[in-house]
Amino acid sequence: MSAVAWNPVGPQVLEADGIRVAFGQRQVLANIYLQVKTGQIVGLLGRNGSGKSVLLQTIFGARSVADASVRVNGHRMVPAFHQRGLLNYLPQVPLLPPALPLRQAARMLGVNLDEATASFPALRAQFDYRSGELSGGSARLLQTLLLLHANTAFSLFDEPFSGVMPVHIETLAEEMQRLKQRKGLLITDHRYAEVLPLCNVVYLLHQGRLLKLEGDVREQLRDYGYLAH
Amino acid sequence: MTLLATQIRAVLLFYRTVAPFMLGVSALILLAVLLPAMHEGWGGGLLPGLLLTKLATAPVVWYLSEQLRPDQYWFYFNLGVSRRRLWGSVVLLDALVFLGGAVALRASLA
Numbered sequence: 001m002s003a004v005a006w007n008p009v010g011p012q013v014l015e016a017d018g019i020r021v022a023f024g025q026r027q028v029l030a031n032i033y034l035q036v037k038t039g040q041i042v043g044l045l046g047r048n049g050s051g052k053s054v055l056l057q058t059i060f061g062a063r064s065v066a067d068a069s070v071r072v073n074g075h076r077m078v079p080a081f082h083q084r085g086l087l088n089y090l091p092q093v094p095l096l097p098p099a100l101p102l103r104q105a106a107r108m109l110g111v112n113l114d115e116a117t118a119s120f121p122a123l124r125a126q127f128d129y130r131s132g133e134l135s136g137g138s139a140r141l142l143q144t145l146l147l148l149h150a151n152t153a154f155s156l157f158d159e160p161f162s163g164v165m166p167v168h169i170e171t172l173a174e175e176m177q178r179l180k181q182r183k184g185l186l187i188t189d190h191r192y193a194e195v196l197p198l199c200n201v202v203y204l205l206h207q208g209r210l211l212k213l214e215g216d217v218r219e220q221l222r223d224y225g226y227l228a229h
Numbered sequence: 230m231t232l233l234a235t236q237i238r239a240v241l242l243f244y245r246t247v248a249p250f251m252l253g254v255s256a257l258i259l260l261a262v263l264l265p266a267m268h269e270g271w272g273g274g275l276l277p278g279l280l281l282t283k284l285a286t287a288p289v290v291w292y293l294s295e296q297l298r299p300d301q302y303w304f305y306f307n308l309g310v311s312r313r314r315l316w317g318s319v320v321l322l323d324a325l326v327f328l329g330g331a332v333a334l335r336a337s338l339a
Contacts, residue, residue, distance in 0.1 A: 062306050081306045084232065088307045093300040095307070097242060108235050108308060147307070 012038045012153045016059045018067045030208040036184040043195045044188040046205030052188040056156045060089040087154035088147045095143040098132025116149035137163040154184045161191045240318040254286045255327045287320045
């Protein structure tokens, strides 16, 4: 881990580059460069198997990749998850151990559960449940909210809307817009109709390359075969 | 919750997930080997060897855990606790529990 003191005050810039990942002969990620700033929501789109989750896990530090560089304000932070308060990561799979009571999970993550779910009063009835006792959609929403409200400069979300019902997706999107004032969000999700309006910057992972989309994003997504119409 | 308290809680939480197997191995070694040896009066010098045997089973537990629950680490990573720290702490804790069990067994027969 970097010995350089990380200053969590003021705007933060998370940069990742030099990320090259291959599975056998297949090059999944090739020389990626990506930037997320606090105050931004960055969307990461790509076809199934394009390496979106691998990229998020590499930035988070859970996946060791030779030559990968993750920097915050120019200071190297590898593995990034060791740096307290820097970033958190919502994986595609359930985040919380099934036997862990929600209240305890929130305490360990340093999150006030009442505040985190203030916009979702229906969730309050489930505060005394264990993670494994929740429905898939409720568990997903609660996990996303816990990480969104945790005191980190960045949050990396891998399919946060998956399984969440539409009315909650809208509220969750508003919550993300509100909280981006104090943190940077990197989101990947196939629900592009919900993701695109949220994003300040959109990247597309295409054939191992990360393309920053500017201008008419939908048209470019069609051109690269991510959207049909 | 302070950083240290959170990390201790994380290790205890993780230990609970592997405890059934690890404690089962401890109970097997203590009850099937140490207890009969102590009854026969030659269990005194056996403990270091049994502890090494016990520690040697840790890689098996680690391997099974990796195979059966490969996605179990995400919560701990989000608390800033690495795989290495989790397993190191759990093996240490389990060794202490094993030694505590051996001491208790000895005391009960004294």
